[in-house]
Every structure is written in C-alpha cells, then in structure tokens.
Amino acid sequence: MENITEAISLSRRKFLKNSGLTGAALFLGFYLPVSAKAGRIITDTALNNLEPEIEMNAWILIDTSGKVTLVDHRAEMGQGSFQSVPQIISEELEVDLANIKVIFAEGNQKKYGSQITGGSSTIRGSYKNLLTLGASARELLIQAAAAKWNVPASECYAKSGHVFHKPTGRSFHYGELVVDASKLEAPKNVKLKPRSEYTLIGKPLHRRDTPLKTNGSAIFGLDKRIPGLVFAVVERNPRMRGTLKSFDESAALKIPGVKKVLKIKMAVFGTYREGVAVVADSTWTAMKGRKALKVEWDDSGFTHMDSADIYSQQEEALKTNEGLSLKKQGDPDSMLSNAENKIDIMYQTPYQAHACMEPLNCIAHYQEKKLEIWGPIQAPDWVQSFLSKEMNLPMEDVVVNMTFLGGGFGRKAFLDYPHEATLISKEIGLPVQVTWSREDDMTQGPYRPGVTYHCEGAVANGEISAFKFRMAGQNIDHWQGTERGKPNSSTTEGFLASYYDSIKNLSIADVPFETPIPIMWWRSVYASTNGFAYESFMDELAIAAGKDPLDFRRSYLKDERVQKQIDKMEEISGWKNRKKNEGYGVAITECFSTTVGQVVKVSRDDAGKIKIDQVWVVMDCGWYVNPDIIRAQVEGSIVMALGAATIHEITFKDGLVQQKNFYDYNMPRITNAPPVELYIMENDGAAGGVGEPGLPPFTPALTNAIFDLTGKRIRKLPFDLTAI
Amino acid sequence: MISLNVNQKTYQVDVDPNMPLLWVIRDIIGLTGTKYGCGVAQCGACTVHLNGEAVRSCVTKVSRAEGQKIVTIEGLSANNDHPVQRAWQEIDVPQCGYCHSGQIMSAAVLLRENPNPTDQDIDEAMSGNICRCGTYLRIRKAIHIAAEMQKTKSNTGQTKNSVSPVKI
Numbered sequence: 001m002e003n004i005t006e007a008i009s010l011s012r013r014k015f016l017k018n019s020g021l022t023g024a025a026l027f028l029g030f031y032l033p034v035s036a037k038a039g040r041i042i043t044d045t046a047l048n049n050l051e052p053e054i055e056m057n058a059w060i061l062i063d064t065s066g067k068v069t070l071v072d073h074r075a076e077m078g079q080g081s082f083q084s085v086p087q088i089i090s091e092e093l094e095v096d097l098a099n100i101k102v103i104f105a106e107g108n109q110k111k112y113g114s115q116i117t118g119g120s121s122t123i124r125g126s127y128k129n130l131l132t133l134g135a136s137a138r139e140l141l142i143q144a145a146a147a148k149w150n151v152p153a154s155e156c157y158a159k160s161g162h163v164f165h166k167p168t169g170r171s172f173h174y175g176e177l178v179v180d181a182s183k184l185e186a187p188k189n190v191k192l193k194p195r196s197e198y199t200l201i202g203k204p205l206h207r208r209d210t211p212l213k214t215n216g217s218a219i220f221g222l223d224k225r226i227p228g229l230v231f232a233v234v235e236r237n238p239r240m241r242g243t244l245k246s247f248d249e250s251a252a253l254k255i256p257g258v259k260k261v262l263k264i265k266m267a268v269f270g271t272y273r274e275g276v277a278v279v280a281d282s283t284w285t286a287m288k289g290r291k292a293l294k295v296e297w298d299d300s301g302f303t304h305m306d307s308a309d310i311y312s313q314q315e316e317a318l319k320t321n322e323g324l325s326l327k328k329q330g331d332p333d334s335m336l337s338n339a340e341n342k343i344d345i346m347y348q349t350p351y352q353a354h355a356c357m358e359p360l361n362c363i364a365h366y367q368e369k370k371l372e373i374w375g376p377i378q379a380p381d382w383v384q385s386f387l388s389k390e391m392n393l394p395m396e397d398v399v400v401n402m403t404f405l406g407g408g409f410g411r412k413a414f415l416d417y418p419h420e421a422t423l424i425s426k427e428i429g430l431p432v433q434v435t436w437s438r439e440d441d442m443t444q445g446p447y448r449p450g451v452t453y454h455c456e457g458a459v460a461n462g463e464i465s466a467f468k469f470r471m472a473g474q475n476i477d478h479w480q481g482t483e484r485g486k487p488n489s490s491t492t493e494g495f496l497a498s499y500y501d502s503i504k505n506l507s508i509a510d511v512p513f514e515t516p517i518p519i520m521w522w523r524s525v526y527a528s529t530n531g532f533a534y535e536s537f538m539d540e541l542a543i544a545a546g547k548d549p550l551d552f553r554r555s556y557l558k559d560e561r562v563q564k565q566i567d568k569m570e571e572i573s574g575w576k577n578r579k580k581n582e583g584y585g586v587a588i589t590e591c592f593s594t595t596v597g598q599v600v601k602v603s604r605d606d607a608g609k610i611k612i613d614q615v616w617v618v619m620d621c622g623w624y625v626n627p628d629i630i631r632a633q634v635e636g637s638i639v640m641a642l643g644a645a646t647i648h649e650i651t652f653k654d655g656l657v658q659q660k661n662f663y664d665y666n667m668p669r670i671t672n673a674p675p676v677e678l679y680i681m682e683n684d685g686a687a688g689g690v691g692e693p694g695l696p697p698f699t700p701a702l703t704n705a706i707f708d709l710t711g712k713r714i715r716k717l718p719f720d721l722t723a724i
Numbered sequence: 725m726i727s728l729n730v731n732q733k734t735y736q737v738d739v740d741p742n743m744p745l746l747w748v749i750r751d752i753i754g755l756t757g758t759k760y761g762c763g764v765a766q767c768g769a770c771t772v773h774l775n776g777e778a779v780r781s782c783v784t785k786v787s788r789a790e791g792q793k794i795v796t797i798e799g800l801s802a803n804n805d806h807p808v809q810r811a812w813q814e815i816d817v818p819q820c821g822y823c824h825s826g827q828i829m830s831a832a833v834l835l836r837e838n839p840n841p842t843d844q845d846i847d848e849a850m851s852g853n854i855c856r857c858g859t860y861l862r863i864r865k866a867i868h869i870a871a872e873m874q875k876t877k878s879n880t881g882q883t884k885n886s887v888s889p890v891k892i
Contacts, residue, residue, distance in 0.1 A: 077820055078818075078819030078820030078821070078857045079819070080819075206813070206816055207816050207818075209818075209821065210812070210813050210816050210817075210818055210821075211804055211813055212821070213812075213818040213821030213824050214804055214809040214812045214813055214817075214818070214824065214828060215757065215797060215798065215800070215801075215804040215809060216755070216756070216757015216758070216796065216797035216798050216825045217757065217798075218821055219756070220759075220821075220822055222756070222759070222760060223750075223756035225754075225756075231751075282747060282751045282752070283747060283751060283760075284743055284744065284747035284751065355856060356820075356822075356856060357759070357761055357767070357769060357820065357822040357823045357854065357855070357856045357857075358759070358761075358820070358822045359760065359761075404820070404821065405820060406759070406820050406821070406822025406823075407820045407822060407856050407857065408820075409856075435760075437763060438761065438762040438763055438764075628816060632816065632819055632859070632862070633819075635858060635859070635861050635862070636819055636857045636858035636859060637858070638858065639855075639857075639858025639860060640856070640858055661762055661763075661764055661766060662762050662764075662766035662767050662854060663764065663766050667767075667854045667856065668858065668860075669850075669851045669854065669860070670846070670847050670850045670851055670853070670855075670860040670863060670864060671847045671851050672860075673858065673860035673861050673864075675861070676861065
C-alpha cells in the first residue's frame with residue numbers, strides 16, 4: 001500500500017501532478033445514476049489542458065504504467081469510507097487493494113452525486129454504482145485485451161490488475177490496455193459477481209488509513225498547511241443568535257504577532273451570527289489576542305432560554321396540543337378513554353453536543369474570483385454550492401477539499417465554519433485557518449435537540465389495545481426551510497415498520513416546538529432519542545401485559561428477517577437462562593435501513609453499584625462490506641450512547657450554554673466501556689447503514705435491564721448510573 | 725531563543741516562554757501529529773513524552789521543556805513499529821484517529837513502567853485519554869497485545885495492509 005500521508009483532492013491539473021500519474025491515463029467514471037459513459041484517454045499534452053468535463057468522469061484512474069487510483073467520494077470521519085469504498089470498487093475491478101492509491105474527491109455533486117456523509121449512506125447509497133463502475137472498467141480492459149490478441153473476450157479474464165487469456169496464459173497489465181480501452185464504449189449491462197464469489201467484500205480487511213493514524217502522519221483539517229497561511233480565532237456572540245454592538249481591539253493589537261482584528265459574521269442556516277475575529281501569525285497568538293478583546297453584544301430580538309423552560313414548555317404543549325398526525329390507524333383515542341388501566345408516560349432526552357475530538361476548523365483562501373477551502377468537512381458538495389451562492393461565485397470557482405475528519409457525527413455537515421473562514425479570508429486578502437477552541441465548539445452549537453415524548457397506551461388480554469406516541473422537540477428540517485405546518489417526518493425514526501402491521505390502534509404525532517437554539521443531526525439523529533422513548537414504552541406495555549419483553553416484541557414483529565434476528569438475540573444472550581440478581585433488557589430499533597437489536601445485562605458490583613456486564617448486538621444491515629469496520633462502529637456507537645444516556649448533557653441558562661469543556665461536559669472514558677458482542681445477520685437484503693444504527697437501541701436496552709434488576713423505571717436522560 | 729530537543733533534533737525557537745509546548749510543536753516546529761483537543765489537560769490528545777514521562781503539552785509551558793528531551797508521536801519509532809503502534813495496527817484500533825497520537829503516547833509509557841498491565845492498570849493509566857469514537861475496548865486489547873509483543877520481541881505485527889484480515 002502506498003503510504004500517502006494526505007489524501008489529495010482532485011483538482012484539475014494539480015490532481016495529475018500530485019497523484020503522480022505517468023503518461024496517458026484512463027479516467028473512468030459515471031454520472032449518477034450510473035449511465036454507460038465511455039472511458040476517456042488523457043494524453044500527455046491534454047494533461048496540461050484538462051477540461052472540467054473530462055474530470056467529471058473521474059472515479060477510477062489507471063495510467064499506462066498500470067497504477068490505479070480510486071476516488072473516495074465521501075468524508076472519512078472514522079466510519080471507514082477510505083477502506084470500504086475502494087474495497088467495493090476493487091472487488092469488481094480485479095485489482096490488488098494493496099497496490100492502489102485512494103484519494104478524496106473534491107466537493108462536486110455533478111461528478112460524484114450526493115457527497116453528504118450522513119444518514120449512514122456512504123455504502124447503502126452508492127454500492128450498486130460502485131460495483132457497476134468497477135465491473136464496467138474491468139470489462140473495457142478485457143475487451144481491449146481480447147481485441148489485441150484477436151480472441152473472443154469470453155476466453156479472457158481479469159485478476160490482480162491484469163487481463164489473462166485463459167487458453168494460452170498470455171497476459172497484459174491494465175496499464176498496457178488503457179489506451180485501447182479508452183476508445184471503447186462502456187458496456188451497457190455488466191454482470192456483477194454473486195456474493196459467493198467475493199474475495200474482498202464481506203472480509204474483515206485492515207483499514208488502509210490505520211498506519212497513518214498510528215504515527216501522526218494522517219492530515220486532519222487542523223494539520224493542513226498552505227503557503228502564506230495566517231491563523232485566526234473568533235470571539236462569537238455567546239448567545240448563538242446575537243449580534244455585535246461594539247468592540248475595542250487596541251489591547252489585542254499590541255500583542256506581538258496579532259495582525260488584524262475585524263468584525264465578522266457567519267451564516268447559521270437562515271440567520272447570521274456576529275463575532276470578532278483575531279488574525280495572527282499563529283493560533284496561540286490569536287487566542288492570546290482574543291483574550292485581550294473588549295466586546296459588547298446585542299442580545300435583543302430573541303428569547304434567552306433556560307433548560308427548565310424548554311422542558312416545561314414541551315410538557316405543556318404535549319398536554320394541550322394533539323399535534324400534527326404522522327401515522328394513524330384504528331382508534332387509539334377511544335380505546336384509551338375506555339381503558340381500565342391507562343399508561344400515561346413522559347420521556348425526556350437532553351440536548352447534546354457532538355464534541356468531535358477535532359474541534360471545528362477551516363482553511364479558506366479567497367482570491368479574485370476564486371475560492372478554495374480545506375477542512376474537516378462532511379458535506380463538501382453542500383459547502384461548494386452554499387459558498388458559490390453566498391459569495392456570488394460560479395460553482396467551478398469554488399473548490400472544496402476534504403481532509404481526514406477528527407470526528408463528525410453530523411456537526412461537520414454544517415456550513416457555518418467554512419462560511420466564516422471564507423469571509424475572513426476575503427476581508428484580509430490572505431489564506432487563513434480559523435480554529436475553534438474546545439469552548440467555542442462546546443458552546444456555539446448546533447446541538448442535538450432535547451425532546452419530550454408523551455406516550456399513552458393500554459393493554460387488554462395481554463395485548464396492546466392502544467398505542468399513542470407524540471413528541472415535542474425542535475424540528476431540524478425547520479432550520480433548512482421555512483415550511484411549517486407539516487409534522488416532523490422523523491417522529492417515526494427508530495420505530496420498526498413491522499409494528500404497524502400488528503398494532504391495530506396506533507397514532508404517532510409531532511407537536512411543533514421551536515426555540516432560537518440552532519440544532520443539527522447528531523449520530524443516528526432522531527432515532528437516538530426516539531429509540532429510547534419507543535422501546536421504553538414497548539417495555540412498559542410488555543410489563544403491563546404480563547409478558548416477557550422479548551417474546552412480547554416477537555409477537556408483534558412478524559417480519560421474517562426480524563423474527564430471525566430476535567431468535568438470534570435470544571440465543572446469543574442466553575435470554576432464557578437468566579439468573580437471579582441479573583437484569584436483562586432488550587430493545588430493537590430501525591435506523592437508516594438497518595435493524596439492530598440489543599440485549600444488555602446488568603448486575604450490582606460488590607459496592608452495590610450497577611455495572612453493565614455485557615451488551616449483545618444483533619445487526620441486520622443486509623449486504624455489507626467489512627465486518628470489522630461494522631464491529632468498530634457498533635462498539636463506538638454504544639460508548640457514544642452511554643455518554644448521552646448517563647454522563648453528559650447540554651443545558652441552557654439565560655440563553656447561554658452552561659458547559660464549556662470536558663470538565664463539565666464529561667466524556668465516557670475507558671473505564672465506562674462495556675463488553676460488546678456483535679452478530680451480523682447474513683441475508684441478501686439491500687445494504688443498510690452501519691455508522692449510526694448501533695446507537696439507538698443501547699439506551700433503552702440498558703434502562704430496561706435496570707428495570708428488570710431493580711424495578712426502577714428511568715424516563716429522563718441523562719441519569720446517574722452510579723446512583724441507582 | 726529557547727532550545728528544544730524534539731525527537732532527538734535540536735530546535736531554536738523564538739517564542740513567548742509562556743506558549744504551550746503543544747502550539748510550539750505544531751505551529752513553530754511543524755510536527756502536527758500531536759493534537760489540540762481541549763487546551764486544559766482534560767482529553768489527552770496532546771500527550772507527548774517529556775524526559776520519558778507522559779505530559780499534556782497543551783498546559784506545559786515551552787519554557788518548562790527547555791533543554792529537556794521531548795518525544796512526539798513522530799519520534800516514537802522510526803518505522804511506525806513501536807510495539808504499541810504495531811498492536812494498534814494489528815486490530816485496527818483507530819476510527820477517526822484524531823486522539824490516537826495521545827492514546828499511543830500514554831500507552832507507551834504505561835508499558836515501559838508496567839510490562840504486564842492488568843485491565844485495571846490499563847484503565848487507570850488510560851482514563852485521561854478521551855476517544856469520542858469510543859475505541860476503548862480495542863485500546864485495552866491492543867495494550868495487552870503490545871505487552872506480549874514487547875515481551876517476546878516478536879514481530880507478529882508485520883506490516884499490515886488492507887488485504888490482510890483483522891484478527892478479532
């Protein structure tokens with residue numbers, strides 16, 4: 001494997017220079033959705049005059065020496081796209097994974113389709129195209145070889161970057177074929193391998209980015225340097241919606257190394273937030289300058305929220321407002337009013353910060369009629385189109401380069417930080433790296449929204465006779481558009497569709513609720529909180545019905561795949577053989593087309609404190625690429641869920657965020673991580689998500705287990721695990 | 725001018741003596757493997773070795789490090805093959821990877837001081853290092869693997885690449 005330390009973005013001529021392609025090269029790629037498009041040959045002279053249209057098709061690049069370069073069109077933020085995307089393409093292209101080079105694509109939706117790394121979509125959204133792409137290139141190369149030998153293509157096959165003629169054993173390496181292959185029309189219908197013939201897909205192969213991450217050579221956004229770079233930090237209005245009244249920069253400017261202090265703004269969805277930027281010769285000097293600023297803010301025109309107000313307003317809304325119906329079948333309301341024992345419960349989940357280990361940062365270089373961005377960016381195509389509009393530049397003059405991301409979790413799909421860096425660069429006429437301090441990152445949002453759920457239900461004859469679910473929490477969609485009056489379609493996220501077939505009287509509604517606090521996706525989005533409410537409620541119904549919680553779910557989830565999954569959960573967790581003094585809890589959620597069931601076992605340690613003995617996970621994500629990456633994602637999702645359930649929360653007082661850093665927004669540590677055992681279901685289903693779906697079921701499985709052990713029902717997060 | 729010895733090379737840096745070592749290493753010397761995570765010694769992403777001890781460079785004034793021996797992740801081994809690095813590669817510990825320079829530097833000191841750490845020893849030594857991706861189970865396991873490698877001086881962790889399977 002080529003030990004590149006920095007994934008290089010495709011960028012016209014620069015790409016060719018940096019990627020070290022020699023001589024002519026075959027560029028092969030497709031518009032999405034896949035349409036057959038011939039490969040294009042680039043000659044030496046044309047290398048210097050590349051037209052955008054040629055680049056448009058660059059996904060697979062093979063040069064005349066046989067060197068193969070593949071493009072990762074999605075961000076690498078830990079979830080493994082840098083390994084799994086090439087693992088897919090190489091399977092059909094028949095090249096040695098160890099000998100290829102992988103680069104990050106620049107932001108360009110026309111070339112790569114959607115690049116937003118969110119919704120656990122990297123594989124499930126692209127794998128069929130990636131397989132077709134690899135297979136088409138392979139077929140072109142086989143055809144070229146067959147023509148050279150004047151033999152039928154059916155006598156030839158591809159392996160390890162070569163095409164072989166079976167009867168004679170002759171071979172060409174791919175580099176010898178690219179010129180001829182590029183003149184052929186790409187095949188319209190390529191045959192893809194059946195899963196049984198995969199040699200790479202489905203294998204727990206090592207991640208190609210691991211060695212870069214054990215010696216400090218991986219380049220994250222904060223590590224990126226370009227010539228002439230200056231450094232900035234920004235004092236922003238701490239109330240997240242406010243503006244700037246005045247500032248005094250005189251003390252800051254006296255600090256050696258501070259170059260300039262300026263008023264700046266950044267877009268926060270439809271609004272602008274103001275701040276004061278300090279530009280200096282190093283980040284630390286800029287931080288020093290910032291401390292010397294005197295700033296007065298204008299905080300008028302919006303409510304300064306307290307956390308207590310948020311939750312009491314949500315509770316009030318749920319009591320007085322039936323909300324906007326998202327799903328209704330049967331007549332749950334009349335069943336509820338006739339019920340002898342009505343279950344009437346509120347669940348509450350907190351605001352949370354993403355708290356990526358790499359604080360936000362971005363480099364912008366604004367030049368006359370051209371803008372280039374480098375940074376840890378989850379949605380390079382969004383950044384490109386947003387900045388194109390905002391800065392009034394044609395799309396092709398906005399180049400967005402991805403670095404490795406030190407965590408993303410949804411936060412780095414936001415457009416504020418590239419926008420702010422761009423405005424600073426434009427103002428000072430220099431390339432600038434803007435770094436957010438940990439405190440900036442923690443206090444400035446956007447956050448996962450806090451939500452209150454009102455669940456009303458009844459059981460009769462051991463079955464659910466009514467199931468009524470309403471939520472009141474900020475709607476992320478409202479930040480992206482002005483449309484109101486529609487229910488939050490994410491209200492059902494997390495809940496298994498199979499329940500609709502068996503629960504006759506059911507309603508799900510969204511009770512609109514808004515605050516001035518900016519919110520954004522947080523790993524597994526609404527499923528991360530809905531899952532807790534749905535699966536706690538289901539457990540309370542099971543207990544009310546006098547049924548075993550796992551059997552109860554099995555009786556409602558008739559879908560064949562889910563039935564098998566539940567059987568597997570029962571088997572690996574030893575659900576039926578639970579011992580005294582052990583608490584077992586179960587939860588099953590759906591998230592981004594993947595269903596995950598978890599069983600958590602708890603007990604008390606010698607000191608009488610609750611300890612999590614084991615988490616068993618059964619995941620049905622259909623077609624998958626790399627089981628070890630899946631395992632890692634599930635292990636990590638559980639730790640992240642545990643933190644949000646038991647360790648940290650974002651709270652507000654007078655419109656200010658009260659947590660500043662890891663001393664008051666504590667993180668799960670190595671001592672908190674519970675043992676995890678994962679089983680992946682094997683079936684021919686379409687690929688589901690992997691990076692997020694492991695998160696939602698953990699918390700309800702844990703709290704259900706605590707109920708099983710102690711009889712104490714936890715309905716508000718976070719809760720103190722040590723105090724149960 | 726402050727004289728610094730980083731990874732066995734001497735640097736003369738003209739900086740404010742109060743500047744944290746982290747920013748001198750990253751921005752003045754240009755070694756970016758050491759990470760900024762919190763700035764207040766809460767997360768361990770900035771961990772380097774100062775005379776063999778793991779210190780949080782974000783709260784260590786550069787003047788305190790003058791003339792002393794500093795090792796960063798880039799200097800831990802010549803070929804990415806310190807037992808801790810090899811163990812990390814053996815079971816693909818990192819996800820996003822941002823915190824792992826610090827994790828590895830902390831683990832290296834632990835293993836030097838305690839060649840046979842128990843789970844509890846590992847938890848105690850490593851609880852100052854946050855990993856938001858939640859790779860803790862693998863960190864613990866990799867430290868045990870590294871302890872074995874260190875003991876047997878074996879090279880079971882031959883260079884890993886993306887065509888070899890991860891052993892779970």
